[in-house]
Amino acid sequence: MQLAWLRRPGTLMVITSAPTYVATGELLRVISPLDLTPARFLGAALVIGLYLLIRRRRLVARRGDLLRAFGVSAIGYAAYGTLLNLGQTTVPAGTTSLLLNTSPVFALILGRLLLGERITPRGIAGTIVAMTGVAMVAVFGGGRLGLDWNALIILFAAFILALYLIWQQPLLSRIPAIEMVFWGCLWGGLLTLPLAPFDLHLTAWQGRTWLALAALVLVSTALAYVFWARSLAETSVAEGGSLLFAVPLISITLGWLLLDETPAPAAVIGGCIAVAGVMLVSRSAAPVSEPGLGPVAEDIVDLTLTATDNAAITAAVGQAVDQIGARLATVSLWRPESRDLVRIYTSMPEVYRPGGVSAGLGADWIEQCVVRRESYLTDDPGDLESDAFEHHDTLTALRLGAAINAVVTRDGRFLGCLNLLHTPGSYTAADLRIADAVAADLAEILARLTLEPARHLNA
Numbered sequence: 001m002q003l004a005w006l007r008r009p010g011t012l013m014v015i016t017s018a019p020t021y022v023a024t025g026e027l028l029r030v031i032s033p034l035d036l037t038p039a040r041f042l043g044a045a046l047v048i049g050l051y052l053l054i055r056r057r058r059l060v061a062r063r064g065d066l067l068r069a070f071g072v073s074a075i076g077y078a079a080y081g082t083l084l085n086l087g088q089t090t091v092p093a094g095t096t097s098l099l100l101n102t103s104p105v106f107a108l109i110l111g112r113l114l115l116g117e118r119i120t121p122r123g124i125a126g127t128i129v130a131m132t133g134v135a136m137v138a139v140f141g142g143g144r145l146g147l148d149w150n151a152l153i154i155l156f157a158a159f160i161l162a163l164y165l166i167w168q169q170p171l172l173s174r175i176p177a178i179e180m181v182f183w184g185c186l187w188g189g190l191l192t193l194p195l196a197p198f199d200l201h202l203t204a205w206q207g208r209t210w211l212a213l214a215a216l217v218l219v220s221t222a223l224a225y226v227f228w229a230r231s232l233a234e235t236s237v238a239e240g241g242s243l244l245f246a247v248p249l250i251s252i253t254l255g256w257l258l259l260d261e262t263p264a265p266a267a268v269i270g271g272c273i274a275v276a277g278v279m280l281v282s283r284s285a286a287p288v289s290e291p292g293l294g295p296v297a298e299d300i301v302d303l304t305l306t307a308t309d310n311a312a313i314t315a316a317v318g319q320a321v322d323q324i325g326a327r328l329a330t331v332s333l334w335r336p337e338s339r340d341l342v343r344i345y346t347s348m349p350e351v352y353r354p355g356g357v358s359a360g361l362g363a364d365w366i367e368q369c370v371v372r373r374e375s376y377l378t379d380d381p382g383d384l385e386s387d388a389f390e391h392h393d394t395l396t397a398l399r400l401g402a403a404i405n406a407v408v409t410r411d412g413r414f415l416g417c418l419n420l421l422h423t424p425g426s427y428t429a430a431d432l433r434i435a436d437a438v439a440a441d442l443a444e445i446l447a448r449l450t451l452e453p454a455r456h457l458n459a
Helices: 008-016 019-029 032-052 062-089 094-100 103-115 121-140 148-174 177-193 207-236 238-260 265-284 307-324 365-372 381-385 391-398 430-443 442-449
Strands: 328-335 342-344 376-378 402-410 413-422
Touching: 008 207, 008 402, 032 062, 032 094, 032 207, 032 307, 032 342, 062 094, 062 148, 062 177, 094 148, 094 265, 103 121, 103 148, 103 238, 121 265, 177 207, 207 391, 238 402, 307 328, 307 342, 307 413, 307 430, 307 442, 328 442, 342 376, 342 413, 365 376, 365 402, 365 413, 376 430, 381 402, 402 442, 413 430, 430 442
Parallel strands: none
Antiparallel strands: 328 342, 328 413, 376 402, 402 413
């Protein structure tokens, strides 16, 4: 698909986050920073809440997770948003984005202090380089010698951002990204509301002021935060944080074009030095293996597919993944005599092996998919803990919380299904229709396998 890259949440996060600092700078010309924070987040909460209501998306966060989500909201929305607005009253948009790029450095330090993680020599060197760049921005960033305390406020916001990313990460395996952002905006806005002086000066607002508010609320909060949460749910904090590297170039350009902000040469040089240090830090962390990712315990049958059938299945699954995404994709063949499914394709063979048998299928799932031949859709992680799914610990380790089982049928017979699993909240009814269309292309192959089981399956 030519525009498949636009479905990548990391790419969309960069595009939608870049206007944040320019829109904030425009609004701070007429509104107090303490008024802007609740306006931004409560406005975004209203937009997301209406979307959830219209789409009839139920909230799935459990009571225990809501308390942690409240803490994440207080840090990553209320505190971070307030500090960002206070600091940007004098710091240009581009310089702000450069300073916020230091959050991976703080993540490294927090990992050492809170988790006891080892800091490598490259990590130490990167930290020193990044802090040197930050010092240049803080002292010379205003175009003259002198400490800009607001730059230090933004630096503290980068520390808060790192803490937020670390604390939020486990929640994204249990709460859909859009729901997490809804709670964050709602509670973050309510927590900052008592600080607002309500000195809005609405009569002084021009068309560009309203446009900046719309961009900040709709694009750089409602959309950007969801895309970032989606990206973090699919990767690690380090990988998700590294997405910030692409933001400053766009922010500096927009600040120059729209706000007539030209960062001092020392600020640009210092910011680039800081980013170089952050890149060293990001590359210093050794890859951490996730638990529970060995081969799942299951019966295996001998499976032989012709090269032609295997290529056709791979192409069909690739089409589905390109259009709607999936962290795990499999195709299963139904064996009516034993009432189980045999995996004939897998995108993760080191965990879910070809020939693996799924025998513990839930009665409700069999009734819907096998008997009624209706595809299955869920974006609730709790549903993946039901008896319709096996290997719950592995699904959790892979941070999977949404699933599509698109049934493959022919002449009124259930032949098997195309299975797509992704992070919580990833799939919609529109995605299910796409998966069903791809599943239909698999009918001829699965029918042939069903009709000639001895040649292809030695069970």
